[in-house]
Amino acid sequence: xxxxxxxxxxxxxxxxxxxxxxxxxxxxxxxxxxxxxxxxxxxxxxxxxxxxxxxxxxxxxxxxxxxxxxxxxxxxxxxxxxxxxxxxxxxxxxxxxxxxxxxxxxxxxxxxxxxxxxxxxxxxxxxxxxxxxxxxxxxxxxxxxxxxxxxxxxxxxxxxxxxxxxxxxxxxxxxxxxxxxxxxxxxxxxxxxxxxxxxxxxxxxxxxxxxxxxxxxxxxxxxxxxxxxxxxxxxxxxxxxxxxxxxxxxxxxxxxxxxxxxxxxxxxxxxxxxxxxxxxxxxxxxxxxxxxxxxxxxxxxxxxxxxx
Amino acid sequence: xxxxxxxxxxxxxxxxxxxxxxxxxxxxxxxxxxxxxxxxxxxxxxxxxxxxxxxxxxxxxxxxxxxxxxxxxxxxxxxxxxxxxxxxxxxxxxxxxxxxxxxxxxxxxxxxxxxxxxxxxxxxxxxxxxxxxxxxxxxxxxxxxxxxxxxxxxxxxxxxxxxxxxxxxxxxxxxxxxxxxxxxxxxxxxxxxxxxxxxxxxxxxxxxxxxxxxxxxxxxxxxxxxxxxxxxxxxxxxxxxxxxxxxxxxxxxxxxxxxxxxxxxxxxxxxxxxxxxxxxxxxxxxxxxxxxxxxxxxxxxxxxxxxxxxxxxxxxxxxxxx
Numbered sequence: 001x002x003x004x005x006x007x008x009x010x011x012x013x014x015x016x017x018x019x020x021x022x023x024x025x026x027x028x029x030x031x032x033x034x035x036x037x038x039x040x041x042x043x044x045x046x047x048x049x050x051x052x053x054x055x056x057x058x059x060x061x062x063x064x065x066x067x068x069x070x071x072x073x074x075x076x077x078x079x080x081x082x083x084x085x086x087x088x089x090x091x092x093x094x095x096x097x098x099x100x101x102x103x104x105x106x107x108x109x110x111x112x113x114x115x116x117x118x119x120x121x122x123x124x125x126x127x128x129x130x131x132x133x134x135x136x137x138x139x140x141x142x143x144x145x146x147x148x149x150x151x152x153x154x155x156x157x158x159x160x161x162x163x164x165x166x167x168x169x170x171x172x173x174x175x176x177x178x179x180x181x182x183x184x185x186x187x188x189x190x191x192x193x194x195x196x197x198x199x200x201x202x203x204x205x206x207x208x209x210x211x212x213x214x215x216x217x218x219x220x221x222x223x224x225x226x227x228x229x230x231x232x233x234x235x236x237x238x239x240x241x242x243x244x245x246x247x248x249x250x251x252x253x254x255x256x257x258x259x260x261x262x263x264x265x266x267x268x269x270x271x272x273x274x275x276x277x278x279x280x281x282x283x284x285x286x287x288x289x290x291x292x293x294x295x296x297x298x299x300x301x302x303x304x305x306x307x308x
Numbered sequence: 309x310x311x312x313x314x315x316x317x318x319x320x321x322x323x324x325x326x327x328x329x330x331x332x333x334x335x336x337x338x339x340x341x342x343x344x345x346x347x348x349x350x351x352x353x354x355x356x357x358x359x360x361x362x363x364x365x366x367x368x369x370x371x372x373x374x375x376x377x378x379x380x381x382x383x384x385x386x387x388x389x390x391x392x393x394x395x396x397x398x399x400x401x402x403x404x405x406x407x408x409x410x411x412x413x414x415x416x417x418x419x420x421x422x423x424x425x426x427x428x429x430x431x432x433x434x435x436x437x438x439x440x441x442x443x444x445x446x447x448x449x450x451x452x453x454x455x456x457x458x459x460x461x462x463x464x465x466x467x468x469x470x471x472x473x474x475x476x477x478x479x480x481x482x483x484x485x486x487x488x489x490x491x492x493x494x495x496x497x498x499x500x501x502x503x504x505x506x507x508x509x510x511x512x513x514x515x516x517x518x519x520x521x522x523x524x525x526x527x528x529x530x531x532x533x534x535x536x537x538x539x540x541x542x543x544x545x546x547x548x549x550x551x552x553x554x555x556x557x558x559x560x561x562x563x564x565x566x567x568x569x570x571x572x573x574x575x576x577x578x579x580x581x582x583x584x585x586x587x588x589x590x591x592x593x594x595x596x597x598x599x600x601x602x603x604x605x606x607x608x609x610x611x612x613x614x615x616x617x618x619x620x621x622x623x624x625x626x627x628x629x630x
Contacts, residue, residue, distance in 0.1 A: 017453040024457075028465055142609040144561055146568045146581075147602040150588035158592060238455075245460030249565055253588070263461065264569055267468045275465065282458040290456060 003298050010294045014287045018280075022072065025279040026065055029272050055079075068276070077280070078273030082265055088277035091262055096281060099258035102177050102250060103243045109182025110189055110239075115232065117186070118193025122228070123220055125198055134194070140187035145246050149180040149253035173254040180253070181246050185239060192235055197228035230300050237290040244282055330546075333622040340618020343611035350608050354411030366409040367576045370400030394600050398590065406578045407601050413579040414605070417494060418560035424498025425559075426552055429505025434536050434544070436506070437513030448510065451503050463562065466496035467571045493572060497559055508551055512544040546623040553616035557609040564605065580605040 052058050056067060071078060077088035121133045153176055156162045200206065201224050209219050248260035259278060266274035334340055357363060394404040436447040482491060516522065517540070525535050564581025566572035568588075573579040580601050587598030 013449070013452065014456070017456045020453050021457055025462075025465070028462070138610065138613060139606075141613060142557075142606045143602070144564060144584075144605070144609075146565065146588065147584060147598070147606070150591050150598065154591050154595075241458055241460070244458055245565065248460065249568060252569055264464060264571070267464050268571075270468075279458060279461055282461060283456060286458060287456050 006298060007291075007295060010291060014291050018283055018287055021283040022069075022276070022280055023065075025276050026068060027061075029270070029275045030061060030064070072280070077277035080266075080271055080274045082269045082271040082274060083262075088273045091274060092259065092277055092281055095257055095259045095262050098256055099244075099247050099251065099260060102174070102181065102247050102256065102258060103240070105174070105178035106181030106185065106246070106250075107236075107239065107243060109178060110185035111232075113182065114186035114189025115193050115229070117190040118195075118232075119197055119220065119225070119228070121190070121194045122197035122201060123216075125201075130194075133190070137187045137190045140183060141191075144249075145180050145184050146249045146253060148183060149176070149250055152176050152180055153254065173256055177247075177250040177254045177256060180250050181243065184246060185243065188239070189232055189235065192231050193228065196231040197224060200224045200227040226300060230297060233293055233296050233300060237286065237293045240289040241286050244285075330619075330622040334618055337618045337621060339614050340622075343614040343618065346611045347608065347615060350411065350604075350611075351415055354408050354415055358405070358408050358412070363408070364402040364405045366401060366406040366578060368401065370396065395594075395596055397586065397597055398594075403597065403600060406583060407580070407604055410578040410580045410583045410601065411604065411608075413490065413573055413577065414560050414563060414581065415608075417490065417497065417563040417579070418556045420491075420494040421497035421501065421559045421563070422552055422555045424494055425501035425505060425555060426548070428498065429502035430509050430541060430544070430548060432502065433506035433509030433511075434513050434541050437510035438517060438532070438536050438540060440514070440517070444510070448507075451506055454500075454503055457500075460562075460565075462500055463496050463566065464569075464571060466499070467493060467566055490573070493563065493566070497562055501555060501559060501562075505548070505551055505555070508547050509541075509544050512547060513540050516540055516543055550616060550620045550623060553612060553619055557612040557616075560605075560609065560612075 049058075056064055059067075068078075075089075077092070080086050080088050080091050083091050117133055117137065121130045124130050156176060157172060201220075206219060206223060209223050214223070244260075247258060248264065250256070251258040251260045252264075259281070262274065263278045265271070266278065334344075358366075394402075394407070396402055397406070432447065432451075436444045479492070522535065522539060525539050530539075560580075563572055563579060564584065567579045567581030568585045570585070573582050575582070583601035584598060584605065587594075587596075587601060591598045
């Protein structure tokens with residue numbers, strides 16, 4: 001019951017947050033200087049006026065906002081100015097799976113790499129293994145994705161020829177892109193895991209387990225792991241937000257046709273509805289992830305339920 | 309943990325202050341100290357070495373001296389002897405000098421944007437934590453909501469403003485004052501980076517608020533703003549310093565990403581991010597163009613991170629047992 005109420009209030013809060021974000025980006029985009037009709041080729045004044053009328057931009061801003069919300073509820077994100085003849089829904093439907101796949105592969109790799117490294121370093125705390133692993137991890141944090149990406153491309157695609165550069169759009173760019181993203185986030189996850197595992201391992205119930213004669217591996221995985229993994233789960237929410245930024249870079253490095261590329265173009269060209277649509281999709285993603293994290297955390301750690 | 313100092317201490321015996329203790333602990337951490345010195349060195353070099361006569365201008369192109377290797381010297385068309393410490397780029401610009409000037413931009417974005425976020429975060433957190441109750445709940449809910457914002461996206465939207473706001477009068481005035489429109493970038497980044505700081509400060513203030521020295525200040529009839537700014541905020545400095553040190557590299561990374569995506573520093577100006585971008589494009593023909601700025605950038609981030617970790621250990625010995 002307590003858990004249900006906690007999750008319900010979280011859900012309501014997410015909805016409120018989504019509404020605020022949609023409102024904020026609407027005005028942020030609309031109040032920006034410039035507009036979608038300022039092209040290099042001069043369009044005659046009366047044509048611009050007509051276009052504005054067509055899109056409803058001649059009405060006062062609050063009216064436009066209400067119209068926008070009305071369309072949004074129906075799931076219509078509007079037309080895209082930058083991609084002539086396409087609606088925002090179509091642009092997003094085409095490019096979002098690319099970004100989502102990239103992010104999902106990257107995150108999976110990050111978890112698969114980061115958690116074992118963290119657990120291992122914590123179990124061998126203050127030994128040479130720990131120091132070596134943690135130095136490597138800190139090094140990884142400091143080499144940004146936009147250095148790692150080109151280097152990986154250079155080494156594995158051009159020098160070693162494992163991937164085909166000519167077929168950039170197929171699996172090779174996928175794999176290299178996901179690896180670039182995954183390597184970077186695995187460093188954060190490794191650090192987090194190590195820190196929280198060390199904290200859990202120094203608690204009394206672990207000492208009791210040791211005194212009982214529980215084998216070290218069982219202590220590590222049956223007793224400590226569940227508590228040690230909680231901060232990592234909590235990190236997944238912010239990680240998604242970070243992965244979005246990271247995937248922008250990776251898409252730009254490997255020329256992947258993802259949502260990031262469209263978004264940057266949209267922001268510079270004032271493609272209003274594409275900006276708003278992209279932000280809405282990303283915000284939805286982050287909020288869903290945050291909500292799932294809350295659910296997972298409430299299940300992993302009963303204290304979070306009582307505390308909030 | 310931090311034990312709050314009395315509001316006005318008339319020291320009779322020379323006690324060991326919190327700052328002194330922390331400094332002594334930090335001095336024992338060789339890695340953190342090395343990082344500190346290296347950071348200072350990088351800052352001094354990027355800001356003052358370009359002033360030395362003989363350092364070439366970063367934007368002067370030499371069409372006849374393109375893509376020179378490192379440690380080479382050559383005579384340019386106008387008969388001048390040019391020495392390239394780290395070679396030149398395809399436009400004949402001196403890479404070493406560009407890295408220096410790029411460092412100026414990257415470091416000032418890092419520190420100034422952090423300062424902006426620090427100011428907002430500390431004040432917001434302190435006010436929220438001190439007032440408590442309803443106001444605190446609302447203020448923190450706002451922070452929660454902002455956390456869900458895809459902040460990278462907001463920075464991108466804001467940074468596209470930068471390019472087009474030059475006509476607006478106050479903006480033009482500030483552009484002339486600062487020499488370029490980079491200050492807008494500081495603001496944009498600072499405006500989205502203050503959330504965690506606000507949370508940290510709020511937590512600290514809430515735990516400090518119940519202590520006797522605040523009761524004492526209140527019973528002396530001090531105003532709320534005086535209590536917040538003179539008594540509460542100074543006592544939150546420890547965690548704030550630590551987090552600030554860790555924010556600087558985060559902000560520098562953000563600036564680099566923006567410049568890499570072509571949204572931050574505009575050519576011909578350079579930052580480490582834009583230099584890495586240029587280098588990445590030409591990596592196959594001239595790897596040095598990528599490697600030199602990437603190494604300097606990575607090393608700086610590395611040091612700032614180690615410095616932050618060291619400061620955490622020094623200022624909060626409880627957490628450093630491990």
